[in-house]
Amino acid sequence: MHASDDKIQKLINPIESVAPAPGFGDGSSVPLDIRAQAEADRLGFWADRARELEWQTPFTEVLDWSNPPFARWFHDGKINVAVNCVDRHVAAGNGDRVAIHWEGEPGDTRTITYNDLHREVQRTANLLESFGIGKGDVVAIYLPMIPETVFAMLACARIGAVHSVIFGGFSADAIRSRVDSASAKLVITANGSVRKGRVFPLKETVDKALETPGHSVEKVLVVRRPEHEIDMVDGRDVWWHDVIEGVSDTHEAQAFDAEHPLFILYTSGTTGQPKGLWHASGGYLTQAAYTHRTSFDLRDNDIYWCSADVGWVTGHSYTVYGPLANGATQVMYEGTHDYPSLDRWFEIIERYGVTIFYTAPTAIRGFMKTGREIPLRHNLSSLRVLGSVGEPINPEAWEWFRDVIGSGKTPIVDTWWQTETGAHMIAPLVSQDALKPGSAQRPVPGVVVEVVDENGNRVDPGQMGLLTITEPWPSMARGIWGDDQRFIETYWSQFPGRYFAGDGAGVDLDGDLWLLGRVDDVMNVSGHRLSTAEIEATLDEHPFVAESAVVGADDETTGQAVVAFAVLKHSQREAIAAEDDVETLLRKHVAASIGAIARPKMLFAVEELPKTRSGKIMRRLLKDVSEGKPVGDTSTLTDAAVMDAIAQKVAARL
Numbered sequence: 190m191h192a193s194d195d196k197i198q199k200l201i202n203p204i205e206s207v208a209p210a211p212g213f214g215d216g217s218s219v220p221l222d223i224r225a226q227a228e229a230d231r232l233g234f235w236a237d238r239a240r241e242l243e244w245q246t247p248f249t250e251v252l253d254w255s256n257p258p259f260a261r262w263f264h265d266g267k268i269n270v271a272v273n274c275v276d277r278h279v280a281a282g283n284g285d286r287v288a289i290h291w292e293g294e295p296g297d298t299r300t301i302t303y304n305d306l307h308r309e310v311q312r313t314a315n316l317l318e319s320f321g322i323g324k325g326d327v328v329a330i331y332l333p334m335i336p337e338t339v340f341a342m343l344a345c346a347r348i349g350a351v352h353s354v355i356f357g358g359f360s361a362d363a364i365r366s367r368v369d370s371a372s373a374k375l376v377i378t379a380n381g382s383v384r385k386g387r388v389f390p391l392k393e394t395v396d397k398a399l400e401t402p403g404h405s406v407e408k409v410l411v412v413r414r415p416e417h418e419i420d421m422v423d424g425r426d427v428w429w430h431d432v433i434e435g436v437s438d439t440h441e442a443q444a445f446d447a448e449h450p451l452f453i454l455y456t457s458g459t460t461g462q463p464k465g466l467w468h469a470s471g472g473y474l475t476q477a478a479y480t481h482r483t484s485f486d487l488r489d490n491d492i493y494w495c496s497a498d499v500g501w502v503t504g505h506s507y508t509v510y511g512p513l514a515n516g517a518t519q520v521m522y523e524g525t526h527d528y529p530s531l532d533r534w535f536e537i538i539e540r541y542g543v544t545i546f547y548t549a550p551t552a553i554r555g556f557m558k559t560g561r562e563i564p565l566r567h568n569l570s571s572l573r574v575l576g577s578v579g580e581p582i583n584p585e586a587w588e589w590f591r592d593v594i595g596s597g598k599t600p601i602v603d604t605w606w607q608t609e610t611g612a613h614m615i616a617p618l619v620s621q622d623a624l625k626p627g628s629a630q631r632p633v634p635g636v637v638v639e640v641v642d643e644n645g646n647r648v649d650p651g652q653m654g655l656l657t658i659t660e661p662w663p664s665m666a667r668g669i670w671g672d673d674q675r676f677i678e679t680y681w682s683q684f685p686g687r688y689f690a691g692d693g694a695g696v697d698l699d700g701d702l703w704l705l706g707r708v709d710d711v712m713n714v715s716g717h718r719l720s721t722a723e724i725e726a727t728l729d730e731h732p733f734v735a736e737s738a739v740v741g742a743d744d745e746t747t748g749q750a751v752v753a754f755a756v757l758k759h760s761q762r763e764a765i766a767a768e769d770d771v772e773t774l775l776r777k778h779v780a781a782s783i784g785a786i787a788r789p790k791m792l793f794a795v796e797e798l799p800k801t802r803s804g805k806i807m808r809r810l811l812k813d814v815s816e817g818k819p820v821g822d823t824s825t826l827t828d829a830a831v832m833d834a835i836a837q838k839v840a841a842r843l
């Protein structure tokens with residue numbers, strides 16, 4: 190793959206790194222030679238990580254890779270994931286430790302210790318068993334960010350049932366297709382979720398999903414959350430608080446094979462139906478726990494908070510399984526960052542003394558847009574480590590995150606991974622690495638990646654290419670539920686014997702990795718390959734720009750043309766108003782900093798960008814309107830009106 194000359198420049202003259210804060214490594218449990226250990230004996234290294242968990246039957250074989258790409262890790266061992274996340278900490282005398290400081294959107298709170306969690310998970314496990322749910326049965330969970338969601342997931346794990354969490358903002362159709370594709374027997378939901386002071390009707394949505402017969406659901410278990418009346422279907426629906434009454438809070442856990450399925454999680458592909466990736470118990474928990482500890486340099490007195498919803502993989506691995514396996518104390522918050530005011534997240538950080546905060550670039554850029562005054566109203570000095578996930582983080586957002594939220598001192602750990610990988614794959618070691626704003630830097634110790642060209646040959650330092658993973662890893666998805674062939678075709682056919690992530694990446698002269706976004710986001714303009722992420726980062730550097738999205742729209746002359754969308758900073762209103770043509774100014778800025786080839790053919794200043802509920806920018810929709818096509822399916826957007834406004838603006842100019 191040929192990188193643009195400018196990109197090569199950046200990879201050849203990498204941004205200067207930021208040394209770890211003095212003394213940062215003191216007290217870290219991450220060994221200084223951890224990379225050397227992993228390189229010397231990779232499988233032995235993973236076996237040691239797995240042995241940090243509690244196994245009912247120890248494994249004797251680390252990896253069975255005799256039938257690639259279907260890996261089996263620690264397969265002759267037996268383990269109970271819930272016991273590892275709960276009972277083990279109680280048995281070690283840490284039952285009084287707070288597992289979850291939960292805060293509801295209206296401001297109600299619950300403090301859940303490991304002892305409490307132990308009782309609740311056992312009770313819930315008994316309840317599910319009383320419904321006839323057992324090993325291998327699939328349970329769909331469509332719940333808000335409330336403690337019962339964690340109880341339900343861990344109860345499934347405890348009895349060997351397979352959970353399939355459906356994000357609480359998805360539609361009835363999305364629920365139905367997920368229920369059908371895995372033949373879920375039970376749906377756990379709530380009478381509603383609380384969103385910006387209003388009730389989002391979860392139960393009604395489930396009713397609608399199950400309206401037409403022919404589904405596998407026998408029971409619907411309903412948590413009561415907001416004040417909101419719902420209809421209950423006789424013989425099918427039961428209230429959680431009614432049926433849990435009197436259920437025993439002791440439950441003997443059985444151990445399951447390490448390869449027993451733990452959960453299914455659907456993720457959208459570039460085309461077609463969502464894919465239900467499934468993860469196995471032992472390997473998944475091993476890597477979730479290890480990376481949660483190592484990437485964030487987790488320490489005993491940390492108060493950890495991951496702002497992701499459990500409906501996404503980040504919530505699975507870094508709100509539920511990783512932190513709880515590590516016996517951490519964490520914050521769990523039900524609502525949005527801007528209700529009742531834009532101070533909400535910062536109030537929470539201040540109130541609980543959060544030390545590790547893990548969030549997404551889209552949230553950071555949102556805060557940049559509303560201005561530093563809001564976070565600076567709060568004492569955020571407890572923060573020690575900040576994490577980023579979900580999208581490439583542009584150097585400007587990285588620096589703002591550190592300077593404003595992190596009081597100029599916290600390291601930022603950029604973590605690259607996917608639903609498919611289960612846990613972090615590329616991330617710096619914050620306790621010992623010098624950091625580079627905008628780079629995810631190195632594979633996690635134990636993980637082996639290679640950036641290759643289209644023929645699968647490793648690219649030289651200073652070049653861009655495609656990100657592949659060359660060796661199996663413990664938390665890799667074991668397949669697409671019910672569709673092994675699609676798993677092989679989607680991830681393992683492009684480069685036989687390797688996993689192809691679908692992301693582009695560059696390697697700089699220090700060997701550090703720069704994630705460039707999905708390769709479908711790579712544009713080809715007059716034969717020059719340009720990364721949407723690179724142009725976006727350039728726009729984001731401009732003082733007027735809060736956030737931007739760039740697409741390659743089909744163009745008769747140049748193959749593709751760069752079309753850019755920029756959200757302008759409110760705080761710069763006056764300066765912007767003084768310019769007579771801010772759009773031309775920004776186009777020139779791109780040309781000046783990357784080169785004329787990257788100058789957007791069109792640039793639109795817009796109020797907001799279209800985003801999925803997990804915060805990913807839907808570039809595909811922007812591409813369609815830029816090509817004069819009608820706006821496609823907007824059902825996964827947080828706010829469909831955003832896209833309509835953009836479409837009108839673009840149509841007026843085409």
Ligand code: 6R9
Binds near residue numbers: 604607691
């Ligand atoms: C964890 C998660 C996976 C896709 C992935 C990539 C993008 C995630 C990133 C990142 C650059 C990072 N992505 N983390 N890109 N830097 N630190 O987000 O999983 O929802 O499956 O998305 O997200 O493009 O391929 P998932």
